[in-house]
Amino acid sequence: MNPISLDDALASFDALWSPRIVTRVNDYDVRVAKVRGEHVWHVHDDTDEFFLVLDGELHLALRDPERTVSLAKGEVFTVPRGTFHKPSAPHGARILMFEPTGTLTVGDRHDEVPGHVDATTGHEL
Template sequence: MTTERTSARTPEPLSLDAVLASFTQRWSPRIVTTVNDYDVRVAHVEGEHVWHVHDHTDEFFLVLDGELHIALREPAGERTVVLTRGSLFTVARGTEHKPYAPVPTDILVFEPSGTLSVGDRHDEVPSHVDATTGHTLP
């Protein structure tokens, strides 16, 4: 498990296109800035993530490009939300969820600094998913 921390702010404007072009790993978020005690992370995603839960925080997703499906296990049953470019969704704390991208997709995630990408409780983490609190930019 990788757990890098940063308190980086962006002293100059930052191009998300340039940030996304600076790495190729899937399901391995990069911290682009912090806002108060929250990280703004971007990631390339494709295929399945892992069923997981964030017990104490919501998780905000914004699709920058591509398509993201988020399966949710809620008291009323399972459902899946589908996000396309420009769509956003917040998974409520305590909700078991599993992101899946059927095509290469770029996302932006907003959550408290130090939040593990595989949550507080999760299934076995597959080798293609980086269990991290986010990586600093090169």
């Protein structure tokens, strides 16, 4: 029941592509993550995925239609449910995501998960 500093939350871990749950809103997790390099092509069949860039720049490659959305600090984008996407951050970024509790970071369907990607439903702070 106390305010949560996103800077403190992000300073508490170093793992990339390994989101931490900072709070919950109804049945949704608010997650923060440090990202660098590429994630994995994946899709969430039943839920949208909200991204807010806290620092750095995040790229979201999308299929159908094929395009890339680039987000700078302070920008948001929602990937619609059923849309294959691949997040990447060549120079690194800190992001906030909003998605239903229990949502896998690699979606419901995905390419092979490389070792640097944490296939998780989020970790508690």
